[in-house]
Amino acid sequence: MTKLVFAVAHYAALAVFVASCWGFGRAVLARFGAPARSDVWLEAAMAVTTGIGIFICVFQAFGIVGWFTSAVVWAMVALGVGLAIAQLPAWLRQVRTREVPPSLSWLEKMGMIALALLGVMTLAAPLAPPAVFDELMYHLPYAREVAQSGRLGIYEWLRYPWFPYNYNLLYAGALMVGNGNDVFPHLLNALAGWTSVLIVYRLGVMHINRVVACAGAAIWLGMGDYTGALIDTSVALLVLAACAALWWWRESPPPQGARWLGLAAFFLGIAVGSKYQALTVLPLVGVFVLWHERRPRVLGSALLCFLIPCIYWYARNAIMTGDPFNPIGARVFGFTNWNAADYRQQLQDVRDHASLPTPLIWAVLAVPFSAHWKRSAALRAATVFCIYSLFVWTLTSRYPRYLVPAFPMLALTAAVGWQTVFGGIAAKLRRTMPERDRSGGLDRAGRWLAILLLVAGVGIVFHKTSERVSMIATTPEQREAFLRKNVPGYAVMNYLREHATGRVYQIALSEATYYGPSPVWGDALGPWRYSDFIIFPPADYARKLAQQGFEAIAVSLPTASYLEAQPGFREQFALIYEKDNAKAYRIRQYRNDRAP
Structure with a gap:
């Protein structure tokens, strides 16, 4: 019972934060006008992501001048909730007047159930005490130092004192107002995962179909990390949201399109200000933007939206160390806190952990053979993004975690590939067994197979959830025992x-x-x-x-x-x-x- 109360209290606090983010985001996006293809749930997810970015920028600004305090956090949350309450009636009207989708087919129902089961499995994962290597080595220590000092300092005793730490500022804010509660940062990381899953699902519904949407969302949900206060999942959310905003830009008339372009640039600025690996997305996005837009005023506005969230980190590093990308730019800009041996050791560690990405996304190679390939320009653009990401990743590291920013889009396009593969297998079975096809035997066999898989999935979800629940520590004694073990x-x-x-x-x-x-x-x-x-x-x-x-x-x-x-x-x-x-x-x- 105490674990249930613990979980409810944390999720209630998360709901307040989500409402606040949505309030800020919707207040901004409402001024942009509706996208060419309006989708109330996709717009809600994009509003939450926008609000997250606004929180980060405000926290960063106060941290730069040394005024980042709990009062700032509470004031931002309260203001966001107020904006959310003011806009709720209009949003509810939008929900009621949206186009009602057709009823779900049996396959779509199976997909929704499978997605829900995976979602349930992630709910308890963020509630355990911090025990993940990187969050303990520098993510949470950095957040704690910022929370205690109220400023963005340089903490040279950490492994990466010069990294950009945008998303970590949310963790710092959580530590400030939570009296040292270090579980809530896990929920902030998980929020990025759940929000990106919703975006993947809605993009799949809009551009392909609900079966692919369920499969793509399930793949990304299954691959995501919901256990620690890391930043890979948040970078993935921001890159995905930037891609969605770019497509709204392409589908909108010029005056409105420029706003969506600025929003995409803003998301990328938050991402680049959270992790260096997000920089690899910029060349492709730059070519895409310049291919369609060359007006200096529009490009200048987009560049400003990009720089606001990230320029501090890179300018600070350039001024104080000579390396804007410290320490990864050391070979070009000179070594500072790292030496050449450190640099080689880090590269060797990345090479030692190199491996193939999860087989769940391999079906992306089958996307060009899909029936949707010629029908959907968005699918072709997403495939180009995925191929580019895989190429750059293979060329630079082959370290699976460095591919996470592309995982949501890879999951969605891979779902199209899996539908193509299994659709081809089903078509071949129908050709080779026409009698069973005419009598409905193949359809019945497929349904029973789906039901058996779901039953097995329920068992797995129950087992995994029980394991995660057992890790929740609601007393000092339970926390001590968990930490000593892990x-x-x-x-x-x-x-x-x-x-x-x-x-x-x-x-x-x-x-x-x-x-x-x-x-x-x-x-x-x-x-x-x-x-x-x-x-x-x-x-x-x-x-x-x-x-x-x-x-x-x-x-x-x-x-x-x-x-x-x-x-x-x-x-x-x-x-x-x-x-x-x-x-x-x-x-x-x-x-x-x-x-x-």
């Missing part, structure tokens, strides 16, 4: 957070950064890299650490075994805490008067 080094890092008075240096416990002291130094890359410390004799690196104000080190157990085997280690370091495959040592040479 976060390597949590107990040691938490102990040092509560007891250390000087600096703490961690070794091979980056995954527990969020639960350690704030800040906690030490990483495989950057100015506090392990190779600059522990490759020396214990007396030397103990002296170096002590001189820089370090009181203790936190070490994973395998690394601790290696360090303890070095001659003289125990003379320099005293064990102060050990738990769950990690150890903490006090540096004997440390003196309190040396702590900064």
Whole structure:
């Protein structure tokens, strides 16, 4: 029961935020006029996405001047809810007067049920405490520092102190108003996933059919990550929304079209200000836009809409480090916090994790053979986007997570491909078994197969949901048990957070950064890299650490075994805490008067 109350409270808070985003977004989009092909639910999803972008820009502006506080967050939420209440009657009239779609076929009903089952499976996923590697290493630590300071600082003890952090500002706002509630940022990440699923579904309905819409939405819903406070899913939402806005631009008359172009540029600016990988979309979009639009005033307005959300991050980096894309532009602009060895190590890590994308999207190769290929210009444009994304991804990294911005569009186009493949198989069966086809035997077999798959799906959903529900922690004891089980080094890092008075240096416990002291130094890359410390004799690196104000080190157990085997280690370091495959040592040479 307590878990149900916990879930209801969090989803109620999320509903308020969604309403606020929708209020801001609809207030803006209502001034644009209805798109050429109006769809009330697609427009609602685009309004929410627009509102998310407005929240981010306001938070960024206040963070730049150091005035980002909980009062700003509450004022924005309240203003957005007020706008939503004011516009709700007009929107309800739009819902009531929309064209009523035809009734669902049995196949469409099966698709909707399958999509709903997948959706249910994601509901409990965001409610567990933070335990995903990257969110603990830098996403949530950055958000926490911004929440505590109220400004966009440079935190060099993080692995990526110079990254653009647009979407993370929402996490910072959540930490401010939630009294340190670090589960709600998961829901903000999940919101991006659910919103993009709705956009995929509505685009599929508008441009293809409901079967493809269900399949495409289900593929993307199944591939999405709803467990952590990451930013890949949010970048995917923003890129997808930009593509939808670009198509509205192409279908609209010039005066209105320029507004949709500006909206698309705004979405891309938020995306580029959230993750560098979104930059790879810009060449294709630039060619597409310039192919159809060359008026300087329109292009200038679009460029301004693009720069407002992202120029701060890149200009700051260029001014302070000489590398606007720090650290990935180091080979061109020069190395700063990373050195050449760090750069090579990062590239090697990406290569080590390279693999083929999920087979769910392979059917995109069959799209040109679809009956919809010649009928839908939007489908052809989406396919070009997908082929371009796959080409750039193959050329640059082949790391699956770097393809996530294209996943929603890949899922939708792949659904067209799967319909083509299975449609071809069904047609061949009808030709080879005409008697069964005429008697309806093939249709009955297909329906029974669909029912059996759905029954199996119900079992899988129940099992997976039960697993996710078991991870929800509503008491301090449950949270402690969960984190000790799922976060390597949590107990040691938490102990040092509560007891250390000087600096703490961690070794091979980056995954527990969020639960350690704030800040906690030490990483495989950057100015506090392990190779600059522990490759020396214990007396030397103990002296170096002590001189820089370090009181203790936190070490994973395998690394601790290696360090303890070095001659003289125990003379320099005293064990102060050990738990769950990690150890903490006090540096004997440390003196309190040396702590900064």
